[in-house]
Amino acid sequence: MRRTYIYLILIFSFVTGFILIQNDEYFEIMRSIELFGSTYKEIVSNYVDDVSPKNLMKRGINGMLEGLDPFSNFFDETEKGEIDLLTTGKYGGIGILIDSKGGELVVMEVMPGYAAQRQGIKVGDIILSIDDEEVTPQNINKLTFKVRGQPGSEVKLKIKRPGENKILEFHLIREEIKVQNVSLANFVDEGNGIYYIKLDRFSKRVSEEFFEKIKEAKSSGNLKGVILDLRSNPGGLLQAAIELLEFFVPKGELILFTKGRSEESKQEFYSRTTPQLGDVPLAVLIDENSASASEIVAGTIQDLDRGVIVGAKSFGKGLVQTVIPLPYGASLKLTTARYYTPSGRCIQKLDYLNQIDDVIKTKSDSTKVFFTKNKRKVYGDGGVTPDTIVKHNGKPEVLTELLNKGMFFKFVSEEILPDKNFDVNEIDRNQLIMRFIQYLEKVKFNYEPSYKKGLKELIKQIENNGNQKKLLNALKELNDQTDLNLKSEVLSHEEAVYSYLVGEIANQLKNSDLQMKALKQFDEDVKVAISLLSNKNLYNKILSIK
Known part of the structure; x- marks a missing residue:
């Protein structure tokens, strides 16, 4: 009887303690929300100058997210295009790719069939302003995204065309743009039947595009090997990476698993179909800019010994983000889990946690040994290390x-x-x-080469010193002799x-x-x-x- 009584006390203490812990956490959440709301209200109502309630709230939310990791982001209703691009592979735009080149915003590509191509915008055109906002070195990155917007809305571009003096003005109507994941595909070595395919991102239509290219390659009757180029591919959708892997991985094989704090985040993913390229030799190219979904593909291919990984060590992003709808058309892209390749390794670098006090540190897999299907050693050391590392000489x-x-x-x-x-x-x-x-x-x-800059700086320092005239004259003579040709x-x-x-x-x-x-x-x-x-x-x- 006494033993039963002791058990009941222990159970009661455990349950009560659990409830208290839960209540403590709930209290802390409600307390924080009240403090945040009160502070926000006081600033908006009583600050000495006018404050934008919307911008203040956005900065507050971004401040919270900055204390977590670099990949959790808040998007308000005006940034819906970024979420659409991520989740559907579509966005509102005019059909151009633009980039900063030498301090100018330059048209890098004009997509066939869209507004920009129909109205005569050309590759190499320099964008001077977007909706009357002039392009400057300070706002050039922000304006890169201003061309996008709601399909049906208008955007005005002023353009300088090389070789022409007249400034051109275009009024274009945005339309739905389908993002292409595959940018290049063809036989790179027909004699050996080796097919090359470049994947720029992992959006919703990856498997459709990949299937079309592989169908073309197989129809030649000469497909004997595939080079999958994931260099500088920043990743994208987890599901898109899984669907791509199903072209290569045997049916029923574990592709990856995810783990987070919630039960919903703990999932295992297996190949569901018979692979179309199951026995075709494969080489996957990666570099230091291959991240996220690219690393899922490379890491899984490596763990299952399904192909060789070539290039340089990848970025090291082993986190999974979930897009959560919020009120008023906003969205939250929140890191909810880590992914693990079939061998059990997580390739996430933990560098982002070094300066953050809000997150409890997780132990790294950097020194732990994992084994591939054929018992080869691999490591969870912050990125996928290629089977064959290709060393590149630095650029002059x-x-x-x-x-x-x-x-x-x-x-x-x-x-x-x-x-x-x-x-x-x-x-x-x-x-x-x-x-x-x-x-x-x-x-x-x-x-101006760095040695010339260094020489000029040294001459300037000696001149300021006012002595070492003999050395000064020798350096000036050397500077004159090293004029750039x-x-x-x-x-x-x-x-x-x-x-x-x-x-x-x-x-x-x-x-x-x-x-x-x-x-x-x-x-x-x-x-x-x-x-x-x-x-x-x-x-x-x-x-x-x-």
């Missing part, structure tokens, strides 16, 4: 400067595309490079310059054959992937296939 300063200022892009859009006599099938290497150098001289391309600087990196020029011409002309030729000739990751897929013994050895 002059190339970095040319890329940052968009000179390859501008040269092709201003000089090559308008040239009706330019033959892409017979590109003269020397002639093309000399023409590029002449263009750089014409537009007065300004470039742009032609020799470009020619000293002739191979790299030529590869960028050919790649840019191929991309702007949308010439798939030339794009494949450039990849096979100049892309080190692609060259390694081709060599692995062409060598069955080496491929099997890497994957421990017996």
Whole structure:
């Protein structure tokens, strides 16, 4: 009887304690909401200057989210297009891709069939203003998204076209734009039957687009290997990554599982279909900008020994976000779980937690050993480490400067595309490079190497010191002797310059054959992937296939 009595006391204490803990948490939530609401009301009502209630609330919400992780975001009703793009693969726009090049907002691509193409906007056009808001270095990133909006609404662009003095004005009606996930697909090595497919993102239509490209490749009767390029792919929908994996992974195989605080976040995902490419050798290309869904695909392929991973270590984002509808058309993209590849590893970097006090730290898998299906060792060390790492030499300063200022892009859009006599099938290497150098001289391309900057700074410091005149004169003489010769600087990196020029011409002309030729000739990751897929013994050895 006494023992039963003790048990009842223990059970009562446990339940009461649990209820108290629950009540404490509930009280803390209600207390915080009341404090936040009261503070917000006092600021809006009594602050010395007028305050925008909407902007103040948005800053408050963003402040809370900043204390969690970089991937949880709040979207108000005006940013609905961003949520639509993420969840449906569609958004309201005019059919252009724009980017910052050398401090200018430049049209990088015009999509066929949409308003921009129908009204005559061209690749290389420079956007001066959007809805009368002038483009400046300070607002250029914000204005990149201002072209988007509600389908049916109007946007006004003022454009400067290279080679023309007149400022062009366009009034365009936004329409629903379907985002393309696959940007390039073709045989990169027909002799060995190797098909290359570039995936830029994981939105809702990934499996449809991928299926169409693979159907074309299989219809040739020559498909013997696939290169899946996920480099610089930031990810997207978890479901889209699962559907892509089902093209390669045997039916019934565990693809990944997720775990979070809630029961709903704990899920296991298995391949549901017979794979269309189940026995086709596969190489997946990744780099430091491959993240999220890209890493799910690469990590799962690696864990199941379904293909070789080539390139550089990936970004390290192993978190799952859920889009939660909020009142008044707003949405919350909240991190609700971590994902784990079939071996049990989470590839999330924990760097984002280092400066955050609101989140209880989670132990990293960085030193823990996991095993693939064929017993190969892998690690959960903040990203997917390739089976074959391809080391790239750093870019010379002059190339970095040319890329940052968009000179390859501008040269092709201003000089090559308008040239009706330019033959892409017979590109003269020397002639093309000399023409590029002449263009750089014409537009007065300004470039100062770091050694020249350092030398000038040293001369300035010695002048300010007022002594060491002999050294000062020697340095000034050295500075005069090291005047930059742009032609020799470009020619000293002739191979790299030529590869960028050919790649840019191929991309702007949308010439798939030339794009494949450039990849096979100049892309080190692609060259390694081709060599692995062409060598069955080496491929099997890497994957421990017996």
